[in-house]
Amino acid sequence: AQKVTQAQTEISVVEKEDVTLDCVYETRDTTYYLFWYKQPPSGELVFLIRRNSFDEQNEISGRYSWNFQKSTSSFNFTITASQVVDSAVYFCALSEAQGGGADGLTFGKGTHLIIQP
Amino acid sequence: GAVVSQHPSRVICKSGTSVKIECRSLDFQATTMFWYRQFPKQSLMLMATSNEGSKATYEQGVEKDKFLINHASLTLSTLTVTSAHPEDSSFYICSARDPGRGYGYTFGSGTRLTVV
Numbered sequence: 001a002q003k004v005t006q007a008q009t010e011i012s013v014v015e016k017e018d019v020t021l022d023c024v025y026e027t028r029d030t031t032y033y034l035f036w037y038k039q040p041p042s043g044e045l046v047f048l049i050r051r052n053s054f055d056e057q058n059e060i061s062g063r064y065s066w067n068f069q070k071s072t073s074s075f076n077f078t079i080t081a082s083q084v085v086d087s088a089v090y091f092c093a094l095s096e097a098q099g100g101g102a103d104g105l106t107f108g109k110g111t112h113l114i115i116q117p
Numbered sequence: 118g119a120v121v122s123q124h125p126s127r128v129i130c131k132s133g134t135s136v137k138i139e140c141r142s143l144d145f146q147a148t149t150m151f152w153y154r155q156f157p158k159q160s161l162m163l164m165a166t167s168n169e170g171s172k173a174t175y176e177q178g179v180e181k182d183k184f185l186i187n188h189a190s191l192t193l194s195t196l197t198v199t200s201a202h203p204e205d206s207s208f209y210i211c212s213a214r215d216p217g218r219g220y221g222y223t224f225g226s227g228t229r230l231t232v233v
Contacts, residue, residue, distance in 0.1 A: 050221065091160065
């Protein structure tokens with residue numbers, strides 16, 4: 001069975017600091033998808049990134065970057081020069097693809113990120 | 118981009134009554150939709166997978182007679198919480214897969230259910 005572990009329950013940093021959110025996953029499938037979502041207090045899930053298991057290229061999008069390492073089953077997320085608006089709960093999630101179709105998502109417990117002004 | 122509309126956003130109901138939550142894909146046809154539940158300060162847990170025109174597949178521990186899922190069309194899935202109890206109070210959120218976006222999942226805005 002698949003599992004996603006976000007060991008950091010809560011992180012608090014001062015604005016403009018860099019912060020990395022860790023995500024470790026477990027799956028028996030060779031084909032799978034990894035995701036990061038942001039959940040502000042309103043509750044709505046904001047999609048940040050999707051990565052398939054065959055693409056280990058790291059990705060950068062503005063102040064956000066992701067480091068995918070299959071060797072350690074990790075998919076970490078870094079925010080550079082954090083801002084107060086980045087404060088939210090961040091979820092890492094995994095979807096296994098069976099028979100060409102993807103299943104529902106397995107979420108980690110989430111990391112509550114607090115950016116202090 | 119793909120949009121999923123979920124309604125209502127908030128609902129308060131009396132214990133013992135039933136509540137229906139709707140999830141609509143507005144600009145694409147969703148053959149598969151997912152329902153999640155999130156308790157306060159906890160993660161999202163997959164409850165069930167609904168496929169258009171067939172019975173929903175429930176995750177272990179989820180009572181299918183209590184959480185009725187209907188996916189009668191390619192743009193609408195409904196979750197009915199029957200005989201609601203205070204312990205059913207939670208945040209329910211749906212998600213749909215957009216075939217046009219590969220394995221992209223689009224989420225609704227969620228429904229906060231309070232049973233009193």
